[in-house]
Amino acid sequence: MNIVVLVKQVPDSGLVRQLDAQLRVDRNGANNVMGELDEYAVEAALQLKEAHGGEVTVLTLGPDQATETVRKTLAMGADKAVHVSDEAVAGSDALATSKILAAALGRLEWDLVIAGAESTDSGMGVMPHLLAARTGAAAATGARKIEIDGDAITVEHQRDDGYDVLTAALPAIVSVWDTINTPRYPSLKGIMAAKRKTVETLTVADLGIDPGEVGAGAATTEVLTATDRPERTAGQIVTDEGEGGRRLAEFLAAEKFI
Amino acid sequence: MADILVYVPEAGKHAAEVLTLARSLGDVTAIAFDDRSASLASEYGAAKVYRASAEGADDHFVDPKAAVLTDLARKAEPDAFLLPSTDEGKALAARLAVALDNGFLTDVTGLDAEGTATQEIFAGATVTTSKVTKGFTLATVKAGAAAAEPAPSEPVVETVEAETAEADKRVRVVERVDEPAGDRPGLSEADVVVSGGRGVGSAEDFALIERVADALGGAVGASRAATDAGYYPHKFQVGQTGTTVSPQLYVAAGISGAIQHRAGMQTSKVIVAVNKDADAPIFGMADFGVVGDLFAVLPQVLEEAEKRK
Numbered sequence: 310m311n312i313v314v315l316v317k318q319v320p321d322s323g324l325v326r327q328l329d330a331q332l333r334v335d336r337n338g339a340n341n342v343m344g345e346l347d348e349y350a351v352e353a354a355l356q357l358k359e360a361h362g363g364e365v366t367v368l369t370l371g372p373d374q375a376t377e378t379v380r381k382t383l384a385m386g387a388d389k390a391v392h393v394s395d396e397a398v399a400g401s402d403a404l405a406t407s408k409i410l411a412a413a414l415g416r417l418e419w420d421l422v423i424a425g426a427e428s429t430d431s432g433m434g435v436m437p438h439l440l441a442a443r444t445g446a447a448a449a450t451g452a453r454k455i456e457i458d459g460d461a462i463t464v465e466h467q468r469d470d471g472y473d474v475l476t477a478a479l480p481a482i483v484s485v486w487d488t489i490n491t492p493r494y495p496s497l498k499g500i501m502a503a504k505r506k507t508v509e510t511l512t513v514a515d516l517g518i519d520p521g522e523v524g525a526g527a528a529t530t531e532v533l534t535a536t537d538r539p540e541r542t543a544g545q546i547v548t549d550e551g552e553g554g555r556r557l558a559e560f561l562a563a564e565k566f567i
Numbered sequence: 568m569a570d571i572l573v574y575v576p577e578a579g580k581h582a583a584e585v586l587t588l589a590r591s592l593g594d595v596t597a598i599a600f601d602d603r604s605a606s607l608a609s610e611y612g613a614a615k616v617y618r619a620s621a622e623g624a625d626d627h628f629v630d631p632k633a634a635v636l637t638d639l640a641r642k643a644e645p646d647a648f649l650l651p652s653t654d655e656g657k658a659l660a661a662r663l664a665v666a667l668d669n670g671f672l673t674d675v676t677g678l679d680a681e682g683t684a685t686q687e688i689f690a691g692a693t694v695t696t697s698k699v700t701k702g703f704t705l706a707t708v709k710a711g712a713a714a715a716e717p718a719p720s721e722p723v724v725e726t727v728e729a730e731t732a733e734a735d736k737r738v739r740v741v742e743r744v745d746e747p748a749g750d751r752p753g754l755s756e757a758d759v760v761v762s763g764g765r766g767v768g769s770a771e772d773f774a775l776i777e778r779v780a781d782a783l784g785g786a787v788g789a790s791r792a793a794t795d796a797g798y799y800p801h802k803f804q805v806g807q808t809g810t811t812v813s814p815q816l817y818v819a820a821g822i823s824g825a826i827q828h829r830a831g832m833q834t835s836k837v838i839v840a841v842n843k844d845a846d847a848p849i850f851g852m853a854d855f856g857v858v859g860d861l862f863a864v865l866p867q868v869l870e871e872a873e874k875r876k
């Protein structure tokens with residue numbers, strides 16, 4: 310079974326993140342890491358490969374520095390990678406991104422695509438469905454569990470108040486939450502092995518897409534303004550010396566919560 | 568006046584908010600796949616309701632409804648099409664965007680009559696305004712974007728019965744398993760949320776957090792450190808990778824206030840923190856904070872709450 314994992318490099322969410330002068334995510338000033346949930350997607354792919362055989366290919370669309378993220382996935386155990394990198398892509402919206410990723414998927418042989426349920430920077434959580442619409446594959450998203458049996462896939466789609474069991478015939482596109490597994494760390498051996506794995510670097514023209522169809526010029530949405538939210542400021546802080554709970558209760562009573 | 572299409576997936580607070588927001592922008596035409604959603608639409612002022620049914624929509628994921636919504640959007644040619652920002656709402660918006668080659672925005676927290684939407688990015692640290700520049704304003708609306716206000720109407724009802732193409736029956740829903748939160752309100756809709764973090768220390772001790780939540784009539788939440796440690800089920804996680812809450816009162820007990828946790832609760836109206844570390848970042852955003860041991864502070868709160876009943 311051949312699996313493609315979608316990973317995206319994002320600015321570290323634990324540090325300050327900002328938009329640049331063009332109101333795009335600033336990737337130069339940031340510490341860039343693999344999207345949090347994408348690590349779970351890689352792990353899910355590796356586990357399925359271990360159980361069912363086949364090959365795991367990583368696909369990413371992003372600037373040159375995203376090779377670091379690609380290397381990490383190869384060190385975790387992915388077999389090879391495709392990295393679409395092109396100046397023309399800057400400023401692309403989700404629709405254009407999906408056009409490029411769908412074209413890249415069209416060049417690969419796959420039974421299953423695994424993505425993160427949402428990226429850590431845009432957080433839209435739409436890419437798997439955009440790709441399903443473009444490729445015609447089944448989409449069973451938001452998984453906390455995936456099972457493969459022959460050419461059938463069963464997914465537990467996580468909801469706030471329970472889960473739905475979804476089944477589909479492959480090929481399928483799934484996305485995963487962090488409840489699905491615990492991602493492995495790359496081993497030293499894995500890091501060494503990664504150096505010998507192939508990373509194919511492509512431009513959008515290589516994918517048969519006119520660069521004018523993507524990037525800022527072709528965007529279907531526009532960011533007009535960006536403002537930093539004023540930080541919340543601290544109110545009254547008391548130290549408990551035996552009366553802390555009572556003081557808190559008084560506050561809650563004054564605010565009419567008790 | 569502008570024509571606004573609204574997808575009403577269920578008769579809940581979130582859908583009522585989207586209907587209320589839509590009403591402030593123009594004439595609302597709601598799309599409902601069941602009677603309760605249809606009556607919610609009339610309770611919240613829809614001028615027209617498409618009472619839709621699609622064969623197989625109940626036991627297939629996303630595709631059958633996506634086909635119906637696409638057809639209705641083509642037919643209605645709306646100025647805006649709003650859906651609640653849920654997993655399903657976003658999936659449907661993505662399908663519509665590709666099918667109609669139309670730009671779209673997700674998780675908008677506001678929208679004006681010119682189609683300018685507000686969104687919060689980077690865990691809420693930055694607020695942006697954006698517009699769809701290709702096609703109509705297609706957007707998913709985040710919970711809490713508007714206060715739901717009823718405005719009963721007598722909408723024109725048009726029945727839509729759609730057949731579903733075989734290709735749209737690709738993903739079957741074979742089972743729905745509900746894991747209700749008991750008698751407590753749902754996390755994302757609760758007026759009060761009481762959350763415990765790593766500082767609670769064990770699954771057994773989360774009973775104290777539950778007791779405080781019950782005393783305040785609230786829901787229980789947890790930090791990721793607490794859910795990862797198995798103190799409380801994962802679905803109660805508040806934060807960037809969990810649920811975003813915006814209650815009247817948020818109580819954080821034994822939670823340090825990491826940026827990813829703050830992302831999920833910083834728009835709460837009143838924030839209260841109990842933490843034994845005076846330097847915990849959570850105090851920087853708390854309206855009232857107690858530096859102290861939560862096992863000493865919270866029982867005293869319970870006692871006082873009991874007295875004031």
Ligand SMILES: Cc1cc2nc3c(=O)[nH]c(=O)nc-3n(C[C@H](O)[C@H](O)[C@H](O)COP(=O)(O)OP(=O)(O)OC[C@H]3O[C@@H](n4cnc5c(N)ncnc54)[C@H](O)[C@@H]3O)c2cc1C
Pocket residue numbers: 322323345429763764765766767789790791792793804805806807808809810820821822823824825826827828831841842843844847859860861862
């Ligand atoms: C990409 C990414 C996404 C993430 N998403 C989320 C998310 O959605 N939600 C989330 O919560 N986190 C998330 N995290 C994790 C986040 O960074 C923190 O690790 C986490 O929030 C810490 O939880 P905590 O405050 O309970 O634990 P800690 O940071 O360990 O804090 C525990 C606190 O409890 C206090 N304490 C201990 N004992 C007591 C006591 N007896 N009485 C009072 N206080 C006590 C301590 O002083 C300390 O401040 C994410 C991280 C990453 C990298």
Ligand SMILES: Nc1ncnc2c1ncn2[C@@H]1O[C@H](COP(=O)(O)O)[C@@H](O)[C@H]1O
Pocket residue numbers: 315316317344346347350368369370371406410423424425426427428429431432433434435436437
């Ligand atoms: N540029 C990209 N390259 C590769 N995968 C992506 C890209 N953007 C999004 N994805 C995948 O789609 C998931 C959801 O992304 P999003 O819809 O942006 O929240 C991510 O977790 C990735 O797995």
